[in-house]
Amino acid sequence: MKKKSFLLTAVLLLALSMFLAACGGSEESSGEKGDGEKKGSDKPKFMSIVTGGTGGTYYPLGGAFAEIISDATGIQTNAEVSGASAENMNTLKDGAAEIAFSQTDIASYAKDGKLMFEGAAVDNVSAIGTLYPETIQIVTTAKSGIKSVEDLKGKKVSVGAPGSGTNPNAEQILEVHGMTFDDINKQDLSFDESTAGIQDGTIDAAFVTAGTPTGAVEGLSATEDIVIIPIAQDKIDALIEKYPYYIQDEVPSGTYKLKDAVPTVAVQAMLVVSNDLSEDVVYDVTKAIFENLDKVTHAKGKLIKAENAIKGVGIEIHPGAQKYYDEKGIKAE
Structure with a gap:
């Protein structure tokens, strides 16, 4: 009887020691991981x-x-x-x-x-x-007669697909020109839809935020005389001052068959x-x-x-x- 009791006690003690060791190891491991996650002190694998x-x-x-x-x-x-x-x-x-x-x-x-x-x-x-840079390009054609941002008033203008980054770019550029989306007939179209709309005459212009040359605009330039609307220097300065993630940029001459470089901005x-x-x-x-x-x-x-x-x-x-x-x-x- 004593022998059985002794063995039972020994087994229980062994089990308890293993349990405590496991807990200690888990706490140590968890603690190390937590410190690493909190402080970023460990080099990840x-x-x-x-x-x-x-x-x-x-x-x-x-x-x-x-x-x-x-x-x-x-x-x-x-x-x-x-x-x-x-x-x-x-x-x-x-x-x-x-x-x-x-x-x-x-x-x-x-x-x-x-x-x-x-x-x-x-x-x-x-x-x-x-x-x-991902350049903001305000795209239209020579036959539209649009030569400035102010000329967009009352026109059908695409400002990018819904939820896209192009949308706030367009809104902020209009803002520094004293305009809002209420001043244009706003269209929410993708780049491909925008250039197709310009080509078939259902819209007049489009904001495109992308690296140049942009494929959709290049495709349009094959059949149309492309115009990229310039942004004046004072408006560029005002935009960068208010929204510091913009930088000054240009669409280089030769892009889309342009004769001269066009000043603009980019994110x-x-x-x-x-x-x-x-x-x-x-x-x-x-x-x-x-x-x-x-x-x-x-x-x-x-x-x-x-x-x-x-x-x-x-x-x-x-x-x-x-x-x-x-x-x-x-x-x-």
Whole structure:
């Protein structure tokens, strides 16, 4: 009887010790993970870059960046297909990715909880830097007789697909000209629908926010004498002062058979990062990208330069990225 009691006690003690050890291990593991998530102090084994659709620019660039980061940092990084800017910001908010492509204006709306992010601000992200311009092109034809933004009054004008980034671009450009959507016959059309509408005469002009040359506009230029409506310098200055994510830009001569360059503005494609990543990790990522651009084969890679990366960012720069720019003596103008 005593022997059985002794064995039973021994078994219970062994079980208790195993249970306590398991709890201690779980707490230690959980604690370490929690600290890493809270402070971003640990180097992750894996990272995701959310990009855009496979037919766009973000996805192939993201693939190139993912390979560069993997090779340079040892962190296995993958590019993921996504719905682009607005979706990407929410993906970072949810902690489902570490790095994302976005337009500068969309990132700013997300941080400030404005427009499509009203009541749902994304407050856990910072910028790595801007990449290349996405130009706002106000497209019409010579036969329309439209030569200025003010000439759009009373005309049928496409301001982009519903929920697109082009819509607020159009609204803000009209704003600095003392106009609103009430001053135009607003149409909510995609780029392809817009150029088709201009061609068949159902609309007069369209706002297009995209890298130049834009395929839909190029297609239109094959059959029509394209006009890109210029934005005057004082209006450009006023727009940039109020909305710092814009930069001055132009549509180069020769584009769409234009005889002269046309002054306008652009938002920019940018990289945004989760604040959960440490300063050291983001520094390494920033350095890897900007010092290996020769490995990027996409045409837009030629436009990406570290010295331009903090122009028109519109949101805070992550300390790790800022450390890299400081080392290189790169300053915002």
